[in-house]
Amino acid sequence: MKRNAPLLLLTAALGLSACATTPTTLAPKPVNVTVLGLNDFHGNLAPTAFTKAGATTSIKAGGIEAISAELNDARKSNPNTIFVGGGDLIGASPINSGLLRDEPAVYALNKMGMSVSALGNHEFDQGLTELFRMQNGGCDSNDKSKACKFDPNYKGATFKWIGANVKYNAASGKTGTPFAPYSIQEIGGAKIAFVGAVTKTTPGIVSPEGVAMLDFTDEADAVNAVIPEIKAKKVDAIIMLIHEGGELNATSTANYSTVGCSVNEFNATQSPIVSIAKRVDPAVSAIISGHTHKGYNCLIPDPTGKDRIVIEGDFYGHLLQHLELKVDVANHAVMSVSAANLVVDYTAREAAGTLDFNMTQLLTTANAKTDAISNVTIANLGSPQIQRGINNVRNTESALGDVIADALLAGTQAQGAQIGLMNPGGIRADLPDTTRIKAGNAVNFGDVFAVHPFGNTTTVLSLTGQQLKDLLEQQWSGANATAIKLLQVSGGFTYSYTLANADGNRVDFASMKLNGTPISATATYRIATNNFLAAGGDNFTIFKQGTNVVQLANLADTDILSNYLKTNGASLTNTVKGRITAK
Known part of the structure; x- marks a missing residue:
């Protein structure tokens, strides 16, 4: 051997x-x-x-x-x-x-x-x-x-x-x-x-x-x-x-x-x-x-x-x-x-x-039972691949994280969503894996499923600006202190943080903005996420304080991402948007 x-x-x-x-x-x-x-x-x-x-x-x-x-x-x-x-x-x-x-x-x-x-x-x-x-x-x-x-x-x-x-x-x-x-x-x-x-x-x-x-x-x-x-x-x-x-x-x-x-x-x-x-x-x-x-x-x-x-x-x-x-x-x-x-x-x-x-x-038997679904072409991307982060790190913003957060936001406009949030641990593969890059930058449903294999559904809920700030603080506190999980955020929402600060004081509230407007501590914001996070998963317990909760049980995460890729795929590249700034 x-x-x-x-x-x-x-x-x-x-x-x-x-x-x-x-x-x-x-x-x-x-x-x-x-x-x-x-x-x-x-x-x-x-x-x-x-x-x-x-x-x-x-x-x-x-x-x-x-x-x-x-x-x-x-x-x-x-x-x-x-x-x-x-x-x-x-x-x-x-x-x-x-x-x-x-x-x-x-x-x-x-x-x-x-x-x-x-x-x-x-x-x-x-x-x-x-x-x-x-x-x-x-x-x-x-x-x-x-x-x-x-x-x-x-x-x-x-x-x-x-x-x-x-x-x-x-x-x-x-x-x-x-x-x-x-x-x-x-x-x-x-x-x-x-x-x-x-x-x-x-x-x-x-x-x-x-x-x-x-x-x-x-x-x-x-x-x-x-x-x-x-x-x-x-x-x-x-x-x-x-x-x-x-x-x-x-x-x-x-x-x-x-x-x-x-x-x-x-x-x-x-x-x-x-x-x-x-x-x-x-x-x-x-x-x-x-x-x-x-x-x-x-x-x-x-x-x-x-x-x-x-x-x-x-x-x-x-x-x-x-x-x-x-x-x-x-x-x-x-x-x-x-x-x-x-x-x-x-x-x-x-x-x-x-x-x-x-x-x-x-393997041939397993493929034969799933290929009819797996091989359905979803879209052609603007680059061969969109990555979830170098070495699968979960403590930074990633190009694919940006895309998925954007997809959550786009897919829940009817429910009044203003911000999409995605947990990095729920992003399980690059889109597509390097071994599956195809002509014309095509991605199929199997590629989407590899990114989102959990079968999670979509949830929209309301948080106050203060609750949103407290939620972001949970990225580095409690159980997440030894396994940082930086939530991926949709376009239009930006903020900065200082990792060296103490628990509860890492996010600069003044830097939190939605479409350029400062977040208000008392205003309410509609958040789109998956049902796992909405239930307090990955130690983000603030989600459980959400109000006006809408469970979209028939809207799977694979649907959300597939629909977004179909509409926007050609414009999507392996580019980190810089929505989150570390000081």
Whole structure:
């Protein structure tokens, strides 16, 4: 199996004899185990654009045909190979999986032999009951127009989602946990325990009603609470799968292929994984992370101060996280662990003819069931592509964010809308992805669906000028302080902010203007947005104070954007309008 980066090696001498609590008394019996991890797959059955470290042009990376081929090579190299997930395997998916309720993605992961995955926040996009269906199978879905259209007898996932920090709350009338906290995998005579957690911020970033019966507790505390139980089962290694992550400082020279980047290279305000990793029991030998859609391979000290591998693999299957474990099964100890991120180079495999044909068949089937809708041409743009921001950042204004906010405003004039607001996390792809750029700058419905895969509808409501200012302040406060979400705004609305100011004082009220007229604190303004934000999603709770609320349940976000593109596509380019100014 090819290596895209040298392995980061930590031996037991560095403190990773994670599961041994007494001196070794038996002759060591080493077993080598390969762990390959996939995070933030989001049902991307086909490859998407990825730029390798140091390159200036992109390749096609990911896609089930190439991911499966990498797994096949790994298993040939070491039959003791385990395939695991870091969460967000489903949800926010392209049309060939999303329109089929992500059943194709689950079936692809089943066929690739996934054993276990951490829960991700997007697994909860359609609520707990639907997640149970995705796990266990059946057709009793909350969207029967999509469920069981890929397989009329959907059988569910053969792997298990796990989450130690997901609990039933008092309001649910239930006790205990809906998912197992850990899973022990036996391979080659070794017992490897995987303990899972999902970001505790999940209730604020999914539709609140879907998780109203659940509590999401502190990730490190929940994992630490089950470590004694795991150790009592005499496992040979413990690996944490967590859907929470971080990102590196802008000044860091590290990237996904860098071996052993320092904890000091993480952006302190954007990296919850750092504090979590520092508190997780030293019995955990390595941490496979996700959520932030970044690629890194770093060292973060455990509670004893000893370095421990924390790795994340970008998103959409571009990278596979690769751990090599040597465990002593006689004494239930970790002898060494190493880590690397492997590029899933679809372009190279396609040229070499080494894609997995079984996955090609599955992809062909999924496409055949969705192409009639996906391939409908919507418009021709004024440029080949309109982007959602460099490296998918969510803390700046983007060209596509401007377009979508404008589309919200244009599509709700009958309801008196004056300002359109869009959450950047709801913009899931460039328009179109680099791998899907077409002659004449054409975009089709599949491209629009990739941008807006959630099936959100449109809401118009009224806020006072003061409430609007308070809403904008929530971009950097509370839960958003560690994951800034800069709302994208429609044309005519402008304002400036100073990030260095204290909470509640970042937005310059005097700079807030609508069509050049200053916003009045007491005047009322009609706001167009999606139903997710209107319900207080992404921690924008001020939306729930809105009055004169109009729910346009039959006007989906894909309709809003498609209609706007049909009318204005030729004039739209990849230009950021500069409606938001950072001082």
